[in-house]
Amino acid sequence: MSDSDKLTHLDASGQPAMVDVGSKTPTRRVAVARSRVVLGPKIMALVKEGDLPTRKGPVFQTAILAGIMGAKRTSELIPLCHPLGLDNCRVTIEPDGPDAVLIECTATVTGKTGVEMEALTGASVAALTIYDMCKALSHDIVIQETRLLSKTGGKSDFQHEA
Template sequence: MSDTSSKLTHLNAAGQPAMVDVGAKAVTRRVARARSRVVLGADIVALVQHGDLPTRKGPVFQTAILAGIMGAKRTADLIPLCHPLGLDDCQVTIEVELPDAVVIECTTSVTGKTGVEMEALTGASVAALTIYDMCKALSHNIVIQETRLLSKTGGKRDFQHVDEQKN
């Protein structure tokens, strides 16, 4: 890994943590999409399959969507060295995946000098954690899995996850 593009970006020359200087980067439209999969179990999925499950905290999916958007907007407060970004857009969707799971996708965009991958990943993760929190009274066997970046565009290098290239 001697290639300069493979060096860790959040370390300075002395190997200490450092924020990436984006001052010289070009302003471009940057979009990122991330996914989290939550295995709820067939019983819980049956409850949400034909509509959102109401709870004392509100409807599970609607609440998780709001939490995902809020999480994406607060990424710089959660992840050290992330640049605070004023997102242009953040969309969170939740789809039932029979027989036992839901799939959350978070798409973020910004016109700026740094990407929004961490915002998309944070949004998907926070939505998944919210679903867990709201459904844990029904089961603690819920598993959050496969949180990953699906694609990003607009920076130095575009990226598309190998599974997404088939579609």
């Protein structure tokens, strides 16, 4: 295996280790991740009338807040992730066809390490929040395809091709 093919969170003896970013120069880094949540036509019909009100608050507004909070706490959830003070985090939720929504989380930091995990965590937590808040209406909700769409600002940029 070449050096570029090696897992980054293992030391020379194969033990878990945090990546040392101490010698890196801070750069502006942006990552975008997406989750798709299939709600079904019944719940989507309710969504088309506006955000669903619940005792916890409107579903999508609550999911947006939860996604941002999740992104901010990524290092507490994912072992060996560096704690980052995000410059910005934005979560959007849009309809996708007759029965689903797309959640996009954009995380931004000026730092020595990327924000891919923060963007992925934000999208995932928002999707889980929608599931939690809508499960009383249906247990057929499916969280699909959480994926990184793009990242910029580190050693290499990445753009998912449709």
